[in-house]
Amino acid sequence: MPPLALFMITLGIILGTLMVTSANHWLTAWLGLELNMVSIIPIIAKQKHLRSTESATKYFLTQAIASALMLFASTLNAWQTGSWDITQLNKTSSTLMIPALAMKMGAAPFHFWLPEVLQGSTLTTTLLITTWQKIAPITLLYMISNHTQPNIMFMIGLLSIMTGGWGGINQTQLRKMMAYSSIAHLGWTITAISITPNIALLNIILYMMMSTPFFLLLMTTSSKTLQTMSTSWSHSPTSTIIMTLILLSMAGLPPLTGFTPKLLILNNLTMHNLTIMATTMALLSLISLTFYLRTTYLLASTAPPSTAQSTALWRLKPHHNQTTAILAPVALFNITILPALPM
Incomplete structure (x- = not known):
């Protein structure tokens, strides 16, 4: 991978996580998660192997579904409460948001993608997915813990x-x-x-x-x-x-x-x-x-x-x-x- 591309990808992963951890607005948090997801997909697929391409596709699809569900829950919350604040979450939106964040992290019963994606990735990518990639959704779950x-x-x-x-x-x-x-x-x-x-x-x-x-x-x-x-x-x-x-x-x-x-x-x-x-x-x-x-x-x-x-x-x-x-x-x-x- 060219050094410039690797620098941009690394910067995207770091900035995406920092955007989520410092966000007060649901759209900012969603944008940070999307930036994080788009940045790590080339790292998963960098091996010239069909298994890596399959892992990157599975990761993209599941994360996109989770992001769509998260965006729907936050929009529904803004429609009902008139606020995009992360800490202002009603009961209905919280019920939808928890499965979305659980799918982002890979918790059961939304864990189906995690073992397959890790098996098709390198050890370095596996370390990244099991540690750094969990910081953003866990931070959001921590911020809405009073409303869960x-x-x-x-x-x-x-x-x-x-x-x-x-x-x-x-x-x-x-x-x-x-x-x-x-x-x-x-x-x-x-x-x-x-x-x-x-x-x-x-x-x-x-x-x-x-x-x-x-x-x-x-x-x-x-x-x-x-x-x-x-x-x-x-x-x-x-x-x-x-x-x-x-x-x-x-x-x-x-x-x-x-x-x-x-x-x-x-x-x-x-x-x-x-x-x-x-x-x-x-x-x-x-x-x-x-x-x-x-x-x-x-x-x-x-x-x-x-x-x-x-x-x-x-x-x-x-x-x-x-x-x-x-x-x-x-x-x-x-x-x-x-x-x-x-x-």
Whole structure:
């Protein structure tokens, strides 16, 4: 890709997200989302492969449908209330806006596009879609959290946690597995955002901070499937250890970082007399724990004195040791933040 084109695309992605996060007007937010969508489509389709073109087409169609629904909801709200302000949302428009933003993020039951798009993209694009592209719709959901209907949010949240767990169990492709992991974490965020928006924001921020070094380590070890991931110990033991800890943290095992937002969310649900809801979420998260533990077991079982059962990659990216040295402190912060919880 020419440097000028890459600069313009990157600028469009950044400006689109900034427009949404700083918007007070629904049309400005819609324009920012459209700019963001148009900018990332060339990045998805830059590979000269039919799968990349298919992923870009699926991404465009689903995002266009979500944008149309969002524009319809905001127009209906302006017609009924006489205001385009994001924080002035009535009940009918809120009911339409929540599915539109859920489709933008890839939450269940509007998740159908996310695993397929990520599977047809590069690891860099996958990282971008699962982290940066979720900032804008989550910000809008955070801004209208006072006007959302908890029952709808709870239903979408539970469906996302369950879908993320069941969908990830049978996956051997790491990009699809991380897609279902993203859906499950979105479920926790959406469930909590109508009760405790700040903790929901903390949950998604910590997930982004955990998934970023994990994807970067996958890039340095050239791992795309569980089979190739199992050979990472032979050429980068540090990366293998860090990836194992990050996966356990994503699973929400104490005393790692991923346990922090889950504990806070369950605590607040219990305080709001939603004990059954909290129990259901905790039980559904055990499904996600299954494929996280399977992956960590696969990584741990290939460590010495055990021998890897698959052939090592013949081509490795250079300077992976330097990249690992940079990512190690970041990953260490991501897995040891729980002692700061009382603060």
